[in-house]
Amino acid sequence: MKKIASIITKENIENLKLICGENGWTDAEDINEKYLSEERNFYKSYSPIILRPDSTLKISNILKYCYKKNIPIVPQGGNTGLVGGTVSGHISNEIILNLEKMNKVRELSHTDSVLIVEAGVKLHEVQSIAKSINKFFPLSLASEGTCQIGGNLATNAGGVHVIKYGNARDLALGLEVVLADGTIINGLKKLRKDNSGYNLNQLFIGSEGTLGIITAASLKLFPIPYEVNTILLALDSLENAIEIMNELKKIYLERLSALEFFSNFSLEIVLKNTTNTMRPFEKNYPWYILIDIEGTPDTNHNSNSIENFLFENLKKNTIKDGIVAKNLKEKENFWKLRDSIPYAQKPEGASIKHDISIPISKISQFLDESTKKIHKAIPNIRPCIFGHLGDGNIHFNLSKPIQMENLVFEEYQDKINKIIFDIVINYNGSISAEHGIGLVKKEAIKNYKDKSEITIMKNIKKIFDEKNILNPGKLI
Ligand SMILES: Cc1cc2nc3c(=O)[nH]c(=O)nc-3n(C[C@H](O)[C@H](O)[C@H](O)COP(=O)(O)OP(=O)(O)OC[C@H]3O[C@@H](n4cnc5c(N)ncnc54)[C@H](O)[C@@H]3O)c2cc1C
Numbered sequence: 001m002k003k004i005a006s007i008i009t010k011e012n013i014e015n016l017k018l019i020c021g022e023n024g025w026t027d028a029e030d031i032n033e034k035y036l037s038e039e040r041n042f043y044k045s046y047s048p049i050i051l052r053p054d055s056t057l058k059i060s061n062i063l064k065y066c067y068k069k070n071i072p073i074v075p076q077g078g079n080t081g082l083v084g085g086t087v088s089g090h091i092s093n094e095i096i097l098n099l100e101k102m103n104k105v106r107e108l109s110h111t112d113s114v115l116i117v118e119a120g121v122k123l124h125e126v127q128s129i130a131k132s133i134n135k136f137f138p139l140s141l142a143s144e145g146t147c148q149i150g151g152n153l154a155t156n157a158g159g160v161h162v163i164k165y166g167n168a169r170d171l172a173l174g175l176e177v178v179l180a181d182g183t184i185i186n187g188l189k190k191l192r193k194d195n196s197g198y199n200l201n202q203l204f205i206g207s208e209g210t211l212g213i214i215t216a217a218s219l220k221l222f223p224i225p226y227e228v229n230t231i232l233l234a235l236d237s238l239e240n241a242i243e244i245m246n247e248l249k250k251i252y253l254e255r256l257s258a259l260e261f262f263s264n265f266s267l268e269i270v271l272k273n274t275t276n277t278m279r280p281f282e283k284n285y286p287w288y289i290l291i292d293i294e295g296t297p298d299t300n301h302n303s304n305s306i307e308n309f310l311f312e313n314l315k316k317n318t319i320k321d322g323i324v325a326k327n328l329k330e331k332e333n334f335w336k337l338r339d340s341i342p343y344a345q346k347p348e349g350a351s352i353k354h355d356i357s358i359p360i361s362k363i364s365q366f367l368d369e370s371t372k373k374i375h376k377a378i379p380n381i382r383p384c385i386f387g388h389l390g391d392g393n394i395h396f397n398l399s400k401p402i403q404m405e406n407l408v409f410e411e412y413q414d415k416i417n418k419i420i421f422d423i424v425i426n427y428n429g430s431i432s433a434e435h436g437i438g439l440v441k442k443e444a445i446k447n448y449k450d451k452s453e454i455t456i457m458k459n460i461k462k463i464f465d466e467k468n469i470l471n472p473g474k475l476i
Pocket residue numbers: 039074075076077078079080081082084085086099119140141142143146147148149150151152153154155156157158159160208209210212213214215342343434435438471474
């Protein structure tokens with residue numbers, strides 16, 4: 001891919017300010033750290049100005065100008081990404097374009113079950129807007145208070161409801177996108193079916209800001225689940241967890257809307273590092289699974305049948321203990337235990353994180369093999385394992401040994417990644433199930449993805465961004 005020798009002059013900055021208009025930018029003196037830092041603290045950004053345009057037309061004019069002047073742009077949403085995708089100034093002089101002011105609701109239709117919003121609307125606001133007309137938008141991640149729908153689509157975010165509703169890509173009916181040369185593609189359709197040629201929207205979803213800037217999206221809404229039963233189970237093996245999952249799928253079919261798992265270490269750090277959390281069981285167990293089962297008014301699904309299911313499995317010893325949440329407070333407490341894991345890992349010092357996927361049938365074998373190998377490589381390393389069991393998506397996160405300095409541990413990153421990724425590929429898995437590639441896995445993708453696929457991806461990038469001004473140096 002073409003390298004850009006970009007020089008951003010004072011004149012360029014003044015012209016970009018004029019395009020963005022008053023309040024549409026923040027310049028050097030005032031730049032808030034939140035735009036320049038990134039979640040993992042691996043990289044520091046530099047950007048002489050932060051562009052914060054509030055209309056698609058302004059974004060188009062920015063890109064027309066930058067295209068002419070060879071100025072690279074880094075699109076930024078809520079900046080919660082975990083792979084360094086929003087870092088600027090890494091391979092050339094780049095300017096951050098933050099989407100937070102693109103925050104308008106364009107259309108909300110009960111009959112079409114569609115919500116059209118601009119890219120900068122935060123995910124939890126999207127959920128609330130849907131709720132305001134008695135509808136449900138199922139994308140849900142622990143970062144939903146900060147991440148934006150544009151960022152979710154650019155990363156094809158997953159979250160806790162993929163098992164029933166799919167990834168972000170399954171929830172978008174259409175996109176509005178601004179291309180590198182400023183062309184606006186208006187694909188904000190509300191159609192459930194459209195076979196009129198290649199589906200370009202799906203190319204932009206998961207492209208991490210390298211093919212175009214998503215400025216608005218047409219989103220699918222669903223009926224609000226009639227009732228959700230939340231259950232927390234304790235188990236002594238992941239084989240049992242998978243058996244339970246298969247049983248639940250058989251009984252409850254598509255009403256199974258979340259199936260998350262976490263290890264005892266993950267629970268312990270949450271209880272230690274998060275306020276207002278309660279130990280759910282008297283004893284410790286190696287694994288826990290957290291389940292949501294949606295109800296319907298016309299089925300005999302209620303908590304009695306779930307309690308029977310638990311009772312049968314306690315008898316069979318496939319589960320060791322289990323609690324069905326009795327009220328909203330208990331539900332929230334169970335979910336807090338799961339959602340707090342990524343935050344609870346921070347006070348434990350440096351960590352090396354993986355968000356991989358493995359065929360569900362191989363998860364136990366994978367975990368056995370990888371835990372043994374990383375313990376051999378770094379004795380006393382502390383695996384913090386959790387994730388979306390229903391999707392085979394494992395957050396195989398590793399906290400440093402207690403006595404080891406952060407910097408010393410971080411030096412092991414490449415070695416540890418190689419151990420884990422080699423095993424992942426042996427099991428026909430993926431090195432990224434939901435967070436994407438960004439900068440963090442940019443080298444790894446070259447070794448672990450099919451070479452012909454990489455060539456096609458590079459060719460696609462050239463078609464959309466021949467000058468390489470959109471998020472250069474990320475993904476490919
Ligand atoms: C506590 C925590 C929990 C998380 N849990 C999950 C989880 O369960 N599942 C999951 O998938 N992820 C998870 N994440 C990762 C992150 O929240 C998601 O990747 C999210 O989708 C990023 O959205 P954002 O708005 O913050 O994007 P950003 O971080 O701002 O950007 C991410 C990437 O998208 C590009 N981008 C952003 N906006 C646009 C746009 N409008 N147009 C084009 N490109 C754009 C950026 O250039 C960058 O490459 C978690 C993160 C945290 C901190």
